Amino acid sequence: MGFFKEELTRVKAFAFDVDGVFSDGIMMTDPEGELIRSWNIKDGFAMQLAVRKGYPIAVITGGNSVAVLKRFNMLGVQDVYLKSSKKLNDFEHFCNKYKLDPESILYMGDDLPDYPVMQKVGFPTCPRDAVPEIKQLARYISDCKGGHGCVRDVIEQVLRAQGIWMGDDTFIL
DSSP, rough: OOOHHHGGGOOOEEEEOOOOTTSSOOEEEEESSSSEOOOHHHHHHHHHHHTTTTTOOEEOOOOOOOOHHHHHHTOOOOEOOOOSSSSSHHEEEEEEEHOGGGEEEEEOOOOOHHHHHHHHHHHEEETTTTOOHHHOSSSOOOSTTTTTTTHHHHHHHHHTTOOSSSSGGOOOO
């Protein structure tokens, strides 16, 4: 394997876990029992930008929250897999839908349910506070914790490596 940043030029798609990646894992519930997460605004901006630039993006979570679905649909993400008991099955569906080679996908996960997918992708990544088993699989460990910009970190690195981070579409919300 070559230098990680040079290899980022081969990334064609992204896939992410939710809790512990987009959120810090600390959650409350509303009166109806719905989980309330906090989201990092910079992660959201990077997701929107990647969508605008044409990257297929999958969000694969074991959770089943309408709020999660709404959040990612609002950012332009079409492939949101909720109640994913076997993340690898949903990941394979995503790959087949877009005819993607798993070697061309960057995946970010933080805990053991992400392990099988991280074994399959070309670019397994994780937040700084991921569990040790996930850190061992990761080709890159973000300096950021889950919920604190780790998604922005990896998307920005890929877009910079591919020379498309700053463009006219970068300044559009």
